[in-house]
Amino acid sequence: MILLNKIIAIVAISVVVAGIISIPAITEQFVDAGSRKKIHFTQTITSSQDPGQGHESHQLALILSPNTGTLYDGSITYTASEPIQIVVLHEIPNTQAIGQPTWTVDSETIYGLSLVKPGISAGSFEFTGAALALHTTNTEPFSATVSVDGWIRGQPTEVIMQKIEAEKEAEPTLLLSRANVPATIPLHIGTFDGEPVYYIITDSNDETHVDLITEQQEWKVELAPPLSNTPKEALQTVYMFTDGVDGDGIHGYQDEVFSSTPAQTDEYSALASVTNISWKIGQVPEVLNSTQAIIGAEQTGRITFEDTEVVINMPQIIWPEGQMTVKDNKTLTDDMPYGGGQVLDINKDNMTATFIAHRGWGPDGKTIYYIVTDATPLGPAEMMGVTDAPTSANLIANAAAVDLFQFQ
Structure with missing residues (x-):
């Protein structure tokens, strides 16, 4: 009883x-709703060299990875080992990449870049975009624990280390x-x-x-x-x-x-x-x-x-x-x-x-x-x-x- x-x-x-x-809340739950998926998880991550062209001397911790046709919408709560910036990428046609900050690895797929500068090591932020990351202009790695609560539209292949299968499961997965x-x-x-x-x-x-x-x-x-x-x-x-x-x-x-x-x-x-x-x-x-x-x-x-x-x-x-x-x-x-x-x-x-x-x-x-x-x-x-x-x-x-x- x-x-x-x-x-x-x-x-x-x-x-x-x-x-x-x-x-942050550390619940990892994915709910299949057709092409719209609920995401709620926490992950501790360590940054690495930013792969973006022109950012090679920076550090980047990728939270929600970019995938063609995918849009993320929600909020993030984070605590990091040092003050960080928040990066939100936006999927744009290459023809619109002129005159705005951009991020690209191969010069073929180009993303619009929003760089938010809270200047603190812990906080919360609401976002909408094709990818989400934490960033510093330092050369030394930083660590962070992030909690994400939101929705994914499209068919992402990876969220940090968490895999979301395309096929529908019989029951939602719940990890406490x-x-x-x-x-x-x-x-x-x-x-x-x-x-x-x-x-x-x-x-x-x-x-x-x-x-x-x-x-x-x-x-x-x-x-x-x-x-x-x-x-x-x-x-x-x-x-x-x-x-x-x-x-x-x-x-x-x-x-x-x-x-x-x-x-x-x-x-x-x-x-x-x-x-x-x-x-x-x-x-x-x-x-x-x-x-x-x-x-x-x-x-x-x-x-x-x-x-x-x-x-x-x-x-x-x-x-x-x-x-x-x-x-x-x-x-x-x-x-x-x-x-x-x-x-x-x-x-x-x-x-x-x-x-x-x-x-x-x-x-x-x-x-x-x-x-x-x-x-x-x-x-x-x-x-x-x-x-x-x-x-x-x-x-x-x-x-x-x-x-x-x-x-x-």
Whole structure:
């Protein structure tokens, strides 16, 4: 018998919006519909020398290969080892190849070339064309994991390493993606009470901050409008400086200051309400590295507060009194136990944290991956090896959270 348990504990504040991290859906499914085929797959690829004439010094990772009479239409989500460009090729007659960027291997079959320059190493893009690839002007190979969801019109012979047979199968082929995959996320450094705090940023309700942080950390932050519904009881405060001493903060000034860490069990939340700090004219800026220092500067008329409606998911990985549990056994399998820690590695030199991303299904039935950073009550938090965050109980039955169902 299959038992369905609705998890009341708010596991993974990152689950507030399903699929908040940029690990793409990894379902490989092909549905025959005559000359129109559904395609949905994920593949990790390594680039090689671009075979296009005039591009020999570039690197190209071909995702959807060009085939005469074939048109691809859909979306791609990708994460790469370095910032990349997206290439979309268009089948055109040779007589129309003058006056536009083109790509060809043999000078006989010529494609129109659209070169999209997102300048980031992770993101999403909608496309329509005769071929799809990732590209850099560098000479060294890069690697990337791509997820494609779309349709193929025509009769393609190859999609990366996936073969699509021309004859109709009795049943659609369905290959499930890996149940657990590593997700490496950039670390940021902030302060609490004068001590360093290392944290990640996964999603926000504010598009401006989403775009700013995505560009800054070169790892996609998801837009999550439901976070606007987060009750105050489930939020801590993060102070961001919009001027003052130059530094590595979100706005290019000093590091962010948190009002609590997991050591303050009854106050800590991964979800933070943003208060902007600016220095008054005539004041000499200095680093304020604690809530007390900030409040003191405001009371003496040196700075001004601006409370905002911005909510950012900022789970703390290392704080003055401790850190998240790092899993001892780092081998990922489909049937590995859920407990024992959700972090595979914390690298302060490279400023990254690697989590276990678990497979799930979104409300539309598509595969998503999610990470778990904190939970409540204490029992599930200890079992999973994540931060105990009792304030998350205020999210139960709130529109800022979504239900997560587990099957046993």
